[in-house]
Amino acid sequence: MDSRLILVSLLIVFIQISATWARTNTDDATALVALKDLWENYPPSWVGFDPCGSSWEGIGCYNQRVISISLNSNSFSGGIPPSIGNLSKLYWLDLADNQLTGTIPISNGSTPGLDKLTHTKHLLLESNRLTGSIPSTLGLLKTLEVVRLDGNSLSGPVPSNLNNLTEVKDLFLSNNKLTGTVPDLTGMNSLNYMDMSNNSFDVSNVPSWLSTLQSLTTLSLRNNIINGTLDFGAGYSSQLQLVDLQKNYIVAFTERAGHDVEIILVENPICLEGPKNEKYCMTSQPDFSYSTPPNNCVPSVCSSDQIPSPNCICAYPYMGTLVFRAPSFSNLGNSSYYISLEQRLMQSFQSQQLPVDSVFLADLMKDSNNYLQVSLKVFPHGRDRFNRTGISMVGFALSNQTFKPPSTFGPFYFNGEQYQYFEGVYAFRQKRRAERATEQSNPFANWDESKGSGGIPQLKGARRFTFEEIKKCTNNFSDVNDVGSGGYGKVYRATLPTGQMVAIKRAKQESMQGGLEFKTEIELLSRVHHKNVVSLIGFCFQLGEQILIYEYVPNGSLKESLSGRSGIRLDWRRRLKVALGSARGLAYLHELADPPIIHRDIKSNNILLDEHLNAKVGDFGLCKLLADSEKGHVTTQVKGTMGYMDPEYYMSQQLTEKSDVYSFGVLMLELISARKPIERGKYIVKEVKIAMDKTKDLYNLQGLLDPTLGTTLGGFNKFVDLALRCVEESGADRPTMGEVVKEIENIMQLAGLNPITESSSASASYEESSTGTSSHPYGSNSAFDSSAGYPPSTVEPK
DSSP states (O other), X not given: OOHHHHHHHHHXXXXXXHHHHOOSOHHHHHHHHHHHHHOTTOOTTOOSSOTTTTTOTTEEEETTEXXXXXXXXXXXXXXOOGGGGGOTTOOEEEOOSSEEOSOOOOOBTTBOOGGGOTTOOEEEOOSSOOOSOOOGGGGGOTTOOEEEOOSSOOEEEOOGGGGGOTTOOEEEOOSSEEESSOOOOTTOTTOOEEEOOSOOOOSEEOOGGGGGOTTOOEEEOOSSOEEEEEEEOTTSOTTOOEEEOOSSEEEEEEEOTTOOOEEEOTTSHHHHTSOTTSGGGSOOOOOOOOOOOOSSSOOOOOOTTOEEOTTSOEEOOEEEEEEESOOSOOOTTOHHXXXXXXXXHHHHHHHTTOOEEXXXXXXXXXXXXXXXXXXXXXXXXXXXXXXXXHHHHHHHHHHTTOSOOOGGGXXXXXXXXXXXXXXXXXXXXXXHHHHTGGGSSOTTTTOOTTOSSTTSOOOSSOEXXXXXXXXXXXXXXXXXXXXXXXXXXXXXXXXXXXXXXXXEEEEOGGGOOOHHHHHHHHHHHHTOOOTTBOOEEEEEEETTEEEEEEEOOTTOBHHXXXXXXXXXXXXXXXXHHHHHXXXXXXXXXXXXXXXXXXXXXXXXXXXXEOTTOOEEEOOXXXXXXXXXXXXXXXXXXXXXXXXXXXXXXXXXXXXXHHHHHHHHHHHHHHHHHOOOSEETTEEHHHHHHHHOOTTSGXXXXXXXXXXXXXXXXXXXXXXXXXXXXXXXXXGGGSOOHHHHHHHHHHHHHHTTOOHHHHSOOTTTTOOOOTTSOOOOGGGOOOOOOSOOOOSSSOOEEO
16 A cells, blocks of 8 residues: 555544544634634643643533633733634633724624624623624624623614514623614513613613613613603513613603602703702612521621621631622612522532531622622531531632522622631630630730839830820711721721821721730830831720721822822832832831731732822731741731732741732732732733743733833833742742842832932831830821821721
8 A cells, every 4th residue: 555545544543533532522622722823821721722621721611512711801912713603502702801902703704703603692792992883793693691892992883683682681882982873672671781871872862662671670871962851651660770871961850659760860951950959869879788697596606717607606617709790680789689699509509519508698899890799608517617628619619600690690700718717727826815815804904004014015106095085086986087997997087186197996896806915916016117117106995995096198008099099190110119118118027127027918908108109018917916936926817818818828827928028029010010919810920920921022911011100111021020039839939028129129220210319228217126215206297188098907998
């Protein structure tokens, strides 16, 4: 036989065998490989040519067919590959929150497009940079149930055949550049939630077809040019909860008697020119409050760290946040939705035979993307804590979405917290509690002001305030002085008799420590004096109160500036200055404080900015202190923030200075990106490592950078190199904070800045050693004129 014929025969056999071994349909594999070729920063698990067999991240398969693509928040850029249209069994397509450009691809002859996805139910393309028009052929995809095209730059009229989508429950077209008439959605009888706000539609009357949509719960057409009279007659859906037409041109409103629908007509002529006290002319904050009630039992009084379950059993729950991206209801105060969610969760856990006793829901919140966030606690069955297998099974069910919520909640993802309650973790803590039991009650009871030792706190630069003094300078804790609240308690702005403005933190009952711990803490905090660390002014321990008085830092937290909430714009040079100040403050805590302090919760919300935008480290106290007798260190009980936590801690259960270095590295990446460490399930450290290419300009990280950084980024590459050294998996491979300070000083010189004039050196700015004397804290002439969040916990603006 001819050798070439033998070779061809062997090749055919090899291809047949490969096709047999492969677990992905050939057409589907080809489509995804084309996507891989187009997007350079694809996930690292996308290896080979068999997406189902190799378990590519974000790709779901069934019977060798690709049925779901969930690739939101990956910073993908470029166009949407038309080859996706060849995935004939795809029912879920989620490419939201990326940086995709170009038009929505449609088929043309032999070229596929998204209009070929005839089995798709969820089409999620929101928060990208898509342009062009909405293809009319999308109106042929009659299986669609959720359509999110909001937050793009789509233009032109909405296709008239969109009302063919009779199964669609949620339709989001807001925040685009759509023109023409408001589309007639008559026939979309399944529609629950419709939002077409912030577009450029032609002047039109209130659509008459709204009354035909009998499943509609929420309608938003704000900031368009809707005029005339809103005639809210009896024909409207009995399920309707919210009609938001603010910032339009409504001149009259006729309402039906006895309706309980929230109507918002703020900034319409009817409100601007007529009576302002009508309910529809006032915005009200919806009642988001809900928490799972006890199941016909009396909640137990639990030991520290344990929480009573809905079945009133004390245990250590697994906690996290469920994030629902397209809920079809607007009345977030309606408890029936959450009861159904609890029931569905328990049904899912029980059907998978998971060791779950009950679930607890609370802390409802809508974020800037209109996503609904719900705090979840999952309690173990038959014991007070999960073992590692149980946590893995529960986490898998939620993270990999084997759990399906009620349809009204729409698509979701889950952010789980680190579980720290395995057997043996708390043995040391329990022993310490027992040893200190007799000292916990009230170690300040025997204080004698005439003595200089014994039970009296040895304070350096801080003073004791009476409760009456605190009441007086806060106007008896007046709401006028209330600037926010956090996990520790409320924060009040106050002025001392000396004229100095301060921030006063009043502990709530559940945040209070034992008296001895409080005493130890204020002794420690009073010895901390550095220009880049928030200073303790004084305290109050009287009448059952635990109150701390801090210097007032006027420009809020770094987090507020990066998010744009504070109105402060931080360019590249200012961010380098913030990084240097923060590093110096943290280096002081590690290397010059006596005893050295491990912060344990470095994050952007705990870096505060003074009137000159100098950084100050806060929140290194106000938690239970644990002494390390071997090293002479003082660290705080582990209450770090997800995304900043040292991965080495999960293995060793030990915190070191290198744990703070890891958190600081994450903070550095946050400075260049203005992104949260974990945003929609994506981790900034991983995203940077995936996208990074040192052979390209700015290491190929342009897609991750904050646009407000500016264009002159001197020292940028070395800054990224340093950040990635800080987030090395092994603490031994990370620099010390003293080394970090020196490297940032060098980077500032590359950026044309003088680190000496920008801020004095770490050693020079150490205002006094812990063994010296201090100037009185009220001798400062600083004047502070605005509010900020104060340590230790997140303080949200009121």
